[in-house]
Amino acid sequence: MTGTAIKNWQSVQQEVLNRINSRVWKPGELIPNEAELASEFGCARATVNRALQNLADSGLLERRRKAGTRVATHPVRKATLDIPVIRNEITGKGYSYRYALIKSETIVPPSDMVARMRLKPNEKCLHIIGLHMAHGEPYVFENRWININVVPDVFGVDFSEQSPNEWLVENIPFTSGDIAFSALTAGTFEAGMLSCKLGEGLFVIDRSTWKHEGAITSVRLVFAPGYRIHTEI
Amino acid sequence: MTGTAIKNWQSVQQEVLNRINSRVWKPGELIPNEAELASEFGCARATVNRALQNLADSGLLERRRKAGTRVATHPVRKATLDIPVIRNEITGKGYSYRYALIKSETIVPPSDMVARMRLKPNEKCLHIIGLHMAHGEPYVFENRWININVVPDVFGVDFSEQSPNEWLVENIPFTSGDIAFSALTAGTFEAGMLSCKLGEGLFVIDRSTWKHEGAITSVRLVFAPGYRIHTEI
DNA sequence: GAGTGGTCTAGACCACTAA
DNA sequence: TAGTGGTCTAGACCACTCG
Structure with missing residues (x-):
């Protein structure tokens, strides 16, 4: 039995x-x-x-x-990753959270970003660079482009108070998106932002979100050395 | 309406x-x-x-x-990643696949691996290093430990013909596992294996699988520069 | 205690597709 | 064409948990 x-x-x-x-x-x-x-x-x-x-x-x-x-003969295993808001990811680990706005400007993005977000030529975007810190240490730096035609409300927001990550999640629902994980070799810029050594291997997340064929935002998150994503399968 | x-x-x-x-x-x-x-x-x-x-x-x-x-106020988005067999991942991209066995030995693993696989002290494991190539170029190198007590059948297998990745997927079902993604700075060993520059940032997957509380295998996959994992959300 | 989601059932019809 | 999974229905009972 x-x-x-x-x-x-x-x-x-x-x-x-x-x-x-x-x-x-x-x-x-x-x-x-x-x-x-x-x-x-x-x-x-x-x-x-x-x-x-x-x-x-x-x-x-x-x-x-x-x-x-x-x-299945060759089971294609599926791993499900949670993508939390960065503040919650940090506080969830028991660290204090702080966000610093580094730069905010409205400019025409570089051509690779124009292609990725399917923008019109010479269309300006809001470009925001910020740093998320855990326990006072650099945790991840955020390099973000926001499509001001799809999200005109961004101009009323003070991104020195609230990170664009949080504001977008709370205020702009998206209908689809994509995400990519990769690694990058720290250049002078990355090393300076994350106070790590030049040439160090860093974990990178690239993410874009869309609202009915219109790109809302595209962001690159570069994490400090030692970062890892973990999940069960 | x-x-x-x-x-x-x-x-x-x-x-x-x-x-x-x-x-x-x-x-x-x-x-x-x-x-x-x-x-x-x-x-x-x-x-x-x-x-x-x-x-x-x-x-x-x-x-x-x-x-x-x-x-949900702060929707924790879930990204689902497919974890295919490496051969299929490469051929699926349209490249030819080749596998080379670099080393195979039965030794006592280093202490971090003993802890991760919850082995008894001085318990030997099969240690296999191999290289997966796409279109003749190094694609990912595999550093694997196999628990010979849980999987005694491994000694009958010729891992110069079939990579342990494939053999295990086909022959040893697992009941649970975990997977982690991170980045690593190429040392001389990694640079040599993947023929890339010293100090380059490399994408890393660490994976362990279990069969009812017994560790089957633990593997580190270090990918050649430029590798990325992509998915929709 | 009562309201909500979680699940099971038995039966039915439909959509797809291998042979 | 026939066999399989995919889904819907109406009703029922249960498990959880908020107040």
Whole structure:
């Protein structure tokens, strides 16, 4: 006997996981269809469906109508990262938070940024550079461009009080966005901002957000040495 | 009138998104309960539930029993990253793939690795260093420790033919794992492996996988300069 | 205690797609 | 064309938690 009753979708999922891990169902193999599993487990098909769909979302199963459900051979694992507001990320670690505005200007962005934000030629943007500090130490520096046509309200905001990161999150909802993680070699500018050595490897996040085809903002976050993002899989 | 009929959970989700983005429902605000929305949209409560649950998973709504559903004030955005097998990542970009085994030895790991994998003192591990190449160029180098007590089968494998990355994914299912992203400054070893300049900033992934409290493997992947991970949010 | 979301059920129909 | 997963429904009960 199984020992524990199978009555909810979590236990169905657990039982399916067990069969995958113990090789009862091998990679690439077809597993019984939802109706059969439902009758075996003594639950409704919808319950089995919920469990299998969840596992398919995590990449462990591959499902196709008519073809059935298979155990994935090369499971493409999915890692989910939380992207918090920087203030919360810092205070959440138990450090004090401080933000310093370094520069604020309204200028025409460099060509790579014009391309990325799909701006018109010679269209000006608000360019803001700021530094987030944890416990008085530089934590991450923020190099941001804001599309003033999409977000005209920015001119009424005092970004020496509140970082653009927070103001945008609270006030400008976005419909889509993209994010990239990479590494960068510290030049004189980065080293000066983060008070680290020249040539040090730094972690970088590039993020752009959009509101119905119009770029709201594009930002580069360069983190102080030692920063890491961690998650479970 | 809404124009489009609301009959399935996707359209319910879209309509809710619209109301959030257009500030009909403001951040922090309580939205109507599932039963009310169901009757407004003319669908079953389960359909509304599916839509709202999905939005709560993405961090846009906060739901609590009895307290109801609120629009998140500081939405903790979630980014989902695919972690493919390295061969597939490279061939998926249209490059040819090649793997070279650099070193394979059975030794006692350094103390930080003993701690991370929760090994017994003086317990030996299989230590494998290899290089994955794309289009003949170094792409990422893999520094891996494998727990031979949990995975005794590794001794029957020829890791000059198949990278441990692939072999483990195909043969050793894991029950949990963790992954971390960071940056590193290239030392002589890294620069030599990846044929890049000394002191260059490199992207790093550290990953460990577990099988019921026993560490299977712990690996550090150091990527060649220019590598980036990208995803939508 | 009462109101809310979380889930299960049994049945139904639909959408996709392999054969 | 037939078999599979995807989804909707109406109703029910439960679990949690706020007041």
